Amino acid sequence: MPPTPTAAPTSAPAPLTTAADTPKAATPATPPTAPTPLTAPAKTPELATQPTPPATPTPPPTPTVSPALDAPDRDRLLHGTHHAPHSVLGAHPVPGGIAFRAFRPFALGVTVVAGQLKAELHNDGDGFFSGLLPLQGVPEYQLLVAYDGAVQEVEDAYRFLPALGDLDLHLIGEGRHEELWQALGARTMTHQGVTGTRFTVWAPDAQGVRLAGTFNFWDGTGAPLRSLGGTGVWELFMPGVGEGELYKFEITRPDGSKTMRADPMARRTEVPPATSSIVHASHYEWNDAEWLAQRAELPAHKAPLSIYELHLASWRPGLTYRQLAEQLPAYVKDLGFTHVEMMPVAEHPYGGSWGYQVTGFYAPTARLGTPDDFKFLVDALHQAGIGVLMDWVPAHFPRDDWALAEFDGRPLYEHEDPLRAAHPDWGTLEFDFGRREVRNFLVANAVYWCEEFHIDGLRVDAVASMLYLDYSREPGQWTPNEHGGRENLDAVAFLQEMNATVYRRVPGVVTIAEESTAWDGVTRATHHIGPGGFGGLGFGLKWNMGWMHDSLDYMAHDPVHRRHHHGEMTFSMVYAYSENYVLPISHDEVVHGKGSLVSKMPGDWWQQRANLRAYLAFMWAHPGKQLLFMGQEFAQGAEWSETNGPDWWLLDPSYSAEADHRGVRDLVRDLNTVYRHTPALWQLDTDPSGFQWITGDAAEDNVFAFLRYDTDGSPLLAVSNLSPVVRHDYRLGTPEDIPAWHETLNTDTARYGGSDITNPDPLKPEPQPWHGRPTSIRVTLPPLATVWLRPA
Structure with a gap:
């Protein structure tokens, strides 16, 4: 006969035994929802009459301990300051058996259930329950937790080993x-x-x-x-x-x-x-394997890339991700853009921030649906042959007290130095790029969007604000780096790591920097050291903010004054090959009182549209990739509002000026079509051999003419006449061995809303040297128009 357990001290709950320790005749029936407390068995008369063999002395009773939690552990659990709750809750071997402890606030009772065993734990007060079972090992068990009017059978969360390796x-x-x-x-x-x-x-x-x-x-x-x-x-x-x-x-x-x-x-x-x-688990099954397999065939800077930028929530307000998937791919494909760029889709509390103040870096905004719904949209675009870029915001985050700011009570994601933490322009906090866990949070986030959502590229917002310690700060508001400079060395290291990691893990993606300064080597490989002593940042492309500002400033002038600003249109070619560029007409240029793109143009409505058409064709021919924000493809007159989106009614046939807007849209479609099928316009975007001026100094005429070449030497001649007069028989020098040129695109044609002054016949070179070339052609240049010519 086993020894009788020693009674527990009166200050602690009595140790519990299994049902098997008590003779069957003495075991009362136990309802499943109200088990009878099991106590230490006393000697029953039946057991007492069995003599102990005289040769076997009774071993001393095993000492028992109180299973109840001590006061310090109780206090830490009650106040939420316990670092190791699993070490005291759950089931643990102790002298005398297995101690079971549960912390179930508001419970009336807790019972341990392990197979046939049911043992009600002692109520220790404040939601704590405990008991001691004389078992040899910890069993698999569940808990019956009784509340007022309900009993729940649950697994004990504190019986599990860590689920993180x-x-x-x-x-x-x-x-x-x-x-x-x-x-x-x-x-x-x-x-x-x-x-x-x-x-x-x-x-x-x-x-x-x-x-x-x-x-x-x-x-x-x-x-x-x-x-x-x-x-x-x-x-x-x-x-x-x-x-x-x-x-x-x-x-x-x-x-x-x-x-x-x-x-x-x-x-x-x-x-x-x-x-x-x-809590989310993805169940989406992708159907874009063909797209993913081919997207890495050409690096972005050597491929055709024309981008339609949009704000998903306002492109057509009210549409969900899945509804957008029914309309957006068809619209973008019809216009011929190769990619869409979505303004930030990561979760953000304030819609008016357009997504640039992120609180949920790993979650697509729930405004438009679930994460799997967003995957459905990306998949639909891929199946339509359209790449997907998204804006990514690693520079800063908002101060909302439920999100990242002082997350655990001290600066964690932000820099501990308040001067380094506070962003001076946006009222937000800057990430501490020098802290390895923060850097990991952001690098993994970039990988996450590319791998989990099949994103084809990240346009990184506000890179300049990351790179400079004195960005928007006055003297005394910043501290130089260890070398005495203004460069943020931590941010440089982070961007290099992010780019290197993304390119290594996800073939075919592209990263694009919105960087508004002359930082050297934004699109240079990270292992190539530049003149400033820094390795390249490793981006694939960079927004050409200088070209954007200069060219829009030029176009805003009345044509009579443009001859004084001619260099604003030609200066970009001085540095065109210093980086791999995107030419961006983004949302930033059509908000905050800046007006829409067409409204920036001078003159009456006809001249504004003519200027816009000429400008777009100049842009598509210029070295670099193109980006156009939604609404500008059909000459929307009002600046963008996130509450209304584009003015689609302008394309309604019932609108009297609908043809004016449709003409610009048709031009954008044709620009993209010719662009994609003309390697001279994209193949050597980052190679000086792909560009030659015919005339870059015709300031008095407001004329620009240049050649683009592909790798086989086949040219395209782009000529812009940005004055409101027709220039008949305008002579342009041309390369040898081209028997004739034909007009492949003219922004003044009637179908675009122009005056229909064209060059319908082939233009044959004459043996008259001009512009330093042995032959020349005479072209009719329409007013406020761009003409593209190709060898006949």
């Missing part, structure tokens, strides 16, 4: 986890044979972290996370929690105060202004 923790600690979204955030999984969700968050300064959500009525008291060593990562596997549940992290700051925070790694969020994170 040592390699993940090592890479996080090193700041080199390139798939960080697989390790942090909410991830549904089966762990130790049980389905649920693993919640992990980086909060190294927190005293404690608890999980609150719809699954626990937003009371995180009973759901503390454990700290996983020195990485600053907290983890909790919550069995039974699945997709669609809302959650936040309740963080106890170093000063003891508490803050409720959305998950920085959330892959889905509530629709703003609601701010909760949502």
Whole structure:
């Protein structure tokens, strides 16, 4: 006969035994919802009559301990400051058996169920329950938790080992986890044979972290996370929690105060202004394998690339991602653009920021649908043969008190120096690019969009604000770097790492910098050291802000004054090959009182449209890729508003001036068509051998003429007459061995809304030298127009 357990001290709950320890005749029937508390068995008369064999002495009773939590652990759990809740909650071997402890606020009772065993734990008060079972090992068990009017059978979250591996923790600690979204955030999984969700968050300064959500009525008291060593990562596997549940992290700051925070790694969020994170698992099946296989055939700077920039929420207001997928690919394909560029789609609380103040870096905005809905849109564009670029904002983030700002009570994602943290222009906070975990957060985010959503390229916003310590700051408001310079060395290292990582992991993507200064080597390889001593930043392309400002300034002048500003249109060729450029007419140029693109043009309505058409054809012929913001493709007259979107009614046949707008749209379609089928316009965009001036100094005539060449030497001649007069028999020098030229595009044709002054017959060179060339042709130049000529 086994020895009778010693009674527990009167100050602690009595140790519990299994049902098998008590004779069957003495075991009362136990309802499943109200198990009878099991106590230490006394000697029954039946057992007492069995004599102990005289040769076997009775061993001394095993000492028992109180299974109840001590006061310090209780206090830390109650106040949300416990770093290791799994070490005290759950089931643990102790002298005398296995101690079971549960922390279930508001519960009336908790019962351990392990196979046939049912044992009600002692109520220790404040939501704590404990008991000691004389078992040899920890069994697999569940808990029956009784509340007022309900009993729930649940898995005990504190019986599970960590669901995050040592390699993940090592890479996080090193700041080199390139798939960080697989390790942090909410991830549904089966762990130790049980389905649920693993919640992990980086909060190294927190005293404690608890999980609150719809699954626990937003009371995180009973759901503390454990700290996983020195990485600053907290983890909790919550069995039974699945997709669609809302959650936040309740963080106890170093000063003891508490803050409720959305998950920085959330892959889905509530629709703003609601701010909760949502447990998400993707079930989308892609159908764009053919697109992905061919997109890496040519690097972006050697391929045709014309970009239609749009704000998804206002392109046609009210459409969801899936509704956009029914309309946007067809529209963009009809116009001939090779790519769309979406203004930031990552979640943001304020719609008026257009997405440039991000709070959910890993979640597409819920305003238009779910993450899988967004994948459906990207897939539809790919199947239509259209690449997808998106604006990405790693420079800064807003100060919302439920998001990243002072996330765990101290500066974490932002720099600890207030002068380095505060962005002087936008009222936001700048990332601390020198902190390896922050750098990892952003680098992995760039990879995430490209790998998880099949994004073909990232246009990186506000790069200049990242590169300079004195950006928009006065003397005394910034501190030089270790070399005494103004360069932000941490930001340089981050951008180099981001570009190198993305290009290595995702073949065929392109990164594009919005960089408005003359920083050397934005599109140079990271291992090539430039004159300034820095390696290249590693971008594939850079927005040519200088060309944009100069050319728009020129076009804004009345033609009679343009001869005094001729150099504004030619200066770009002085530096055209210093970087790989995109020519951007973006949303920034048609908001905040700047007016639409057509409204920038001088003259009456006919002249404004003629100027616009001539400018667009000059732009498409100029070295560099093209970008045009939505609405400008049909000469929208009003500047863009995110609440209304483009004025589509201008294309309605019932509108009297509809033909005026349709003509510009038809020109854009033809520009893209000719562009894609003419390698001279894109093949040598970054090679000086692909461009030659015919005349760049005809200031008195307001005429610009240049040649573009492809790799086989086949030319295209582009001529712009930006004066409102017809120039008959205008002589232009031409290269030898071209028997005749024909007009392949003329922005003055009637179908575009022009005066229809054209060159219908082939133009044959004459043996008269001109512009330093042995032959020349005489061309009729329409007013305020651009003409493209190709060898006949």
